[in-house]
Amino acid sequence: QVQLVQSGAEVKKPGASVKVSCKASGYTFTSYGISWVRQAPGQGLEWMGWISAYNGNTNYAQKLQGRVTMTTDTSTSTAYMELRSLRSDDTAVYYCARGQRWLVYWGQGTLVTVSS
């Protein structure tokens, strides 16, 4: 069965960076891209970007351009999302999901807390 397992919760100080991992199993990793979506506490879903696991092509939300980098490691079927220059409003649960358009399979979410 398809599974996406994300890394654990993180606490970071403003200005730091965080890298969240998303390990995929149960399907051919390079056949699908990985999308990243975040959700601030009590708020809605925010689309962050997408990476092709086939060729590494990316699309990022404009508001995150320059601060976010999405990568994949096909040898371990793992996707990564790195966010730099963290601010308090980056505090959120970060989800990975398989695919680019509609998202059927999701990771369990990773809480990233940015606090001094």
Add this chain to the structure above:
Amino acid sequence: DIVMTQSPDSLAVSLGERATINCKSSQSVLYSSNNKNYLAWYQQKPGQPPKLLIYWASTRESGVPDRFSGSGSGTDFTLTISSLQAEDVAVYYCQQYYSTPPFTFGPGTKVDIK
């Protein structure tokens, strides 16, 4: 970027009654070459990731109960729960995936039991 809006922000419906959620996009998400609407609906319960309910505006995902249905075209869409069950209490989001990213979500509609 395409902006998605939803109405109402929240609604309370009696068990067994119909719930209707509206979603509007700032531009059409209907792709004329294939006549498909690039819109999905998700359900999210507290502490859980979203669950896909509907894609192509009206195609139910495998395993989703048939009381959930999607309709609409162009810029105006509706998610209907024909007979609300207790387990349907959740927040519902629409998302467009038309053309190139960003694939924006609506702000969500909270559904409760009256």
